[in-house]
Amino acid sequence: MLLENKIALVTAAGSGIGQAGAQIMARNGAMVLVTDRDGQRADETAKMIQAEGGLCESACLDVTADSDISNIVEKVMASHGRLDVLHSHAGIQVEGTVEQIDVDGFDASWAINVRAHFMLIKSVLGMMREAGGGSIIVTASNSGVLYDREMVAYATSKHACVAMVKQIAADYAAHNIRVNALCPGWIDTPFNDPFTRQMGGREALLDYVSSAIPMRRFGNVEEIAEAILFLASSKSSFMTGQAFVVDGGEAI
Numbered sequence: 017m018l019l020e021n022k023i024a025l026v027t028a029a030g031s032g033i034g035q036a037g038a039q040i041m042a043r044n045g046a047m048v049l050v051t052d053r054d055g056q057r058a059d060e061t062a063k064m065i066q067a068e069g070g071l072c073e074s075a076c077l078d079v080t081a082d083s084d085i086s087n088i089v090e091k092v093m094a095s096h097g098r099l100d101v102l103h104s105h106a107g108i109q110v111e112g113t114v115e116q117i118d119v120d121g122f123d124a125s126w127a128i129n130v131r132a133h134f135m136l137i138k139s140v141l142g143m144m145r146e147a148g149g150g151s152i153i154v155t156a157s158n159s160g161v162l163y164d165r166e167m168v169a170y171a172t173s174k175h176a177c178v179a180m181v182k183q184i185a186a187d188y189a190a191h192n193i194r195v196n197a198l199c200p201g202w203i204d205t206p207f208n209d210p211f212t213r214q215m216g217g218r219e220a221l222l223d224y225v226s227s228a229i230p231m232r233r234f235g236n237v238e239e240i241a242e243a244i245l246f247l248a249s250s251k252s253s254f255m256t257g258q259a260f261v262v263d264g265g266e267a268i
């Protein structure tokens with residue numbers, strides 16, 4: 017199995033892409049520490065993994081709370097003594113132009129889409145270096161490589177996230193620590209519920225996706241999970257500092 021005996025930590029694993037990523041890593045042999053701001057959701061993901069015979073633990077982790085991050089890293093260290101994979105996945109989307117969005121929305125986007133990844137990575141690098149390497153996957157978005165409309169906080173913070181990933185990758189490549197940005201396009205999860213409302217319902221959103229995306233459909237979480245497995249495992253052993261876009265062709 018691709019991740020046999022590996023220890024993985026996933027944030028925002030209580031739903032959507034984070035959950036599917038945690039599941040596929042467990043199916044491939046990893047012991048996955050499943051975390052989410054909503055502890056109940058983290059537990060539900062853990063139960064799903066355990067029901068398939070996978071190895072996992074769950075914990076409540078709000079990535080915007082520095083104390084939660086240090087607690088979880090201490091827990092990993094105490095229980096396992098090392099971390100092989102970090103999937104730092106949590107993020108938010110606050111829509112609007114620069115005139116429409118208030119500064120709180122901009123600050124919140126920066127706090128979770130950039131600062132929280134910085135704090136998580138900063139907290140695990142020592143452990144990974146000590147163990148001789150690791151793989152860090154940071155969920156950005158294809159909005160980190162292209163420009164949307166009326167999404168100034170999202171596009172700015174996701175571009176910054178990709179830039180930070182590239183810089184950290186360059187700084188730590190010699191320690192065999194690989195750092196890549198996962199850049200999904202439209203994936204069918206509750207993350208897009210605000211758009212569905214904004215566009216006037218599910219049908220309108222499906223119309224938009226089928227006209228705007230070259231592959232004329234949403235991606236699903238299983239398709240992104242495959243990308244997560246690739247980035248987490250030795251299948252991508254010579255790949256670091258990349259924005260890995262999986263978006264049905266939208267960024268072309």
Ligand SMILES: NC(=O)c1ccc[n+]([C@@H]2O[C@H](COP(=O)([O-])OP(=O)(O)OC[C@H]3O[C@@H](n4cnc5c(N)ncnc54)[C@H](O)[C@@H]3O)[C@@H](O)[C@H]2O)c1
Nearest residue numbers: 028030031032033053078079106107157202203205206207
């Ligand atoms: N779904 C998409 O179309 C899409 C596309 C591109 C990028 N993304 C990125 O993927 C991530 C989430 O997407 P998803 O589709 O998995 O969403 P989702 O709505 O299915 O799940 C989000 C999860 O994040 C958790 N969460 C929210 N704030 C948190 C915090 N502060 N700390 C810890 N957990 C928190 C929620 O409790 C929830 O379980 C974001 O970074 C988003 O930018 C999603």
